[in-house]
Amino acid sequence: MPAAHGSTAPASTPAIAPPCEQSEVGRDHLRILGISTRTIDAWLRAGVLRPTDRKDIYERTPAANRKIASFLAR
Secondary structure, three states, X not given: OOOOOOOOOOOOOOOOOOHHHOOEEEHHHHHHOOXXXXXXXXXXXXXXXXXXXXXXEEEEOHHHHHHHHHHHOO
16 A cells, blocks of 8 residues: 655664774774773874773774774784
8 A cells, every 4th residue: 555645754774884984983892802901002192092082982093993904804
């Protein structure tokens, strides 16, 4: 049966970007990947990860993306 005049289809939910395309990453996610807290702290000091105003959430940089990919490729 056709839809009634003026009815709308349900709105689709926006797709969530895969982790490799997200601009931020959480400390817990990095730990799940196997990256040590010592490495995370070193990346913060070196500017590979940038702190945000939220606890344990970091801005990803191109260098962070490369290092995470390199770590996962091992």
